[in-house]
Amino acid sequence: MKNKQISAKVFTALAIVATIGISAMPRSQAVSQPPITPISTLTAQAPTNTWQNVRPIRSVEAHSGSVGAIAIAGNGQVMASGSDDGTIKVWNPQTGQLIRALTGHTDTIWGLAISPNGQTLASSSATNDGSLKLWNLKTGKVIRTIKRDLYVKSLAFSPDGERLAIGSWNPTARNAEIEVWNARTGKSIYSFQGSPQSNLMVAFSPDGKTLVSGNEDSTIQIWDLRTGKPIRTLNNGEAVRAIAFGQDNKTLISESYNQIVKIWNLQTGELISTPIKDSGTVFVNAVALHPNGRVLASALGGLEGTLNLFDLQTGNVINPLIGSFNVVSSLAFAPNGQTLISGNFDGTITFWEPQ
Template sequence: MYHGSSIGHGHGQPSQQDLSVVLVTGSYDHEIRFWEAWSGICSRTIARNEAGQINRLAISPDKRLLAAAIHKKIFIYEVAGTSSSPACASQPHSLNPGAVQFHPEGKWVVSGSEDGTIKIWDLRTSHLYRTYENGASVNDVTIHPNQGELISCDQAGVIRQWDLAENSCTLELVSPAGDVPIRSISVAFDGSCLVAGNNKGKCYVWKINDDTSGLPRFQAVTKFQAHNKYLTRCLLSPDVRLLATCSADTTVKIWSIGPSFEFKLEKVLTGHQRWVWDAAFSADSAYLVTASSDHVARLWELSSGETVRQYNGHHKACVCVALNDVNLA
């Protein structure tokens, strides 16, 4: 059961509650680092000597496992372990996977790759369970909150809905910008809307209707220019009141969301010196962690827009971050 966030509850020495926060970053230096969120201390480093940059990270809902998309494979690590060796590894994609996410009940992991496929991996056996042929290079994939569908976006500017029961693509949304690649997608935790961001810094928003409403399943409601440069990530907050967008312009922008899906720029988070690649909200939507090419990850307090902690230690671009600070009953 969800019981809020623990990331912002500590000052000085971390409490037991603070230590329940799992914060992980990945870098082009081939290292995965675990951090004590409030103290900023690196508590564990997984140093990978073999080739392959870390492209994306995900933490299982129960905080036991970390999935890392690394050079054609998905590696699974024990969060509480001490070994740099993975507990298991998937069969390979033919090209780099850039998206990975756990099923909400931790039964399987989904990955999307530059090879144009979306794959589901059974965590109990580490075997491939299902493959979807997307065609174009997959930039992002997410599990719909109803757990019955996947939604992906790709280099051809197309968003697809994949039905897990039917084992097929059931809907294609072609971006109004045509074949401009869609870099990132985010589905609201309550299933109310979908936000997509493209390579030209533009965001598109669709309302997701119930199948019985008589309206189109995805109904376009608005679009806006979030950044004037390449957009790398768009992310809806758990309470669906905020949208974070990350960009090559070195900034992170925080947008408030109105009742009719109006998006208003609330804050511009400045401090990173190079591209901002990834972001993760705290469970209570009060904090945001970001990862940047300047080698650094930052923890932002969104009420003030200030950096409250900086995570130093990577030697090359820090390109992905994963956070799980949900308190479970």
């Protein structure tokens, strides 16, 4: 990233993806992983120096395939990981201890989302499975299985936990479809016609009134959930890797596969910041924002693992970690901000802490 002064005002209302990742699959099938959790506001006093020296405190052999999805409950008590091996595992993120394994999917786990109260997990799987499941995280039992002719690629719970947004690809019609369901009954509330190409990410606004979808055709679609009508479409310029709302419900951030971060005014559809360029020449595998709203972790693809930690207020790299670990496929900060968790291509999960 070039050193640029990024105003605190822009990032005061900013919420980047709290947990997002993709598994090793063609870009046409690449999946951005929810949930998206609104992050606390950026302040000039938010410390970054504690993340200048980071080391792995533990690594667990989690899966036999790439860990392409990580979701953490808002209370920080439970974490779920999903893999190319078709399994989901539930962990205590504070200790790294396995709580249970969830089996039932028969293909790559494409999407994971945990309800705000930490009681329900939503999961979706790839082509040969094509199902969406809701799990009781306390018991590990399946609440509901819904077999789909669509490929469910992204999932997100609304802030109140009452609704579940589903981003899908319809292989017959060859277009993206977005649905909003009643999370308790599985009944459809809204069905939106998506972009001509695959949907990669869905996100609710913090007030639950707006839904945004980021798409492979470089568009960002904005929907009014009070009326079920589209508000506008933004041209991101490149396939959308990550999207998230600001706390003011008026600001949106997007990051594309070519590592460009943009910040939008949703009321006008205008770009309100100079695009920020990540470092490297390969596409973004995963991003995560620290709860203080100032430290951004960004993992890049390629033969060597590249994990950058940025100070968003200055645009400076705090701590580049290059080639010293396995390629990262998913990332999340713990809600308490003390741990960064990476899901890796070799099936391991690594817990990082500042020294």
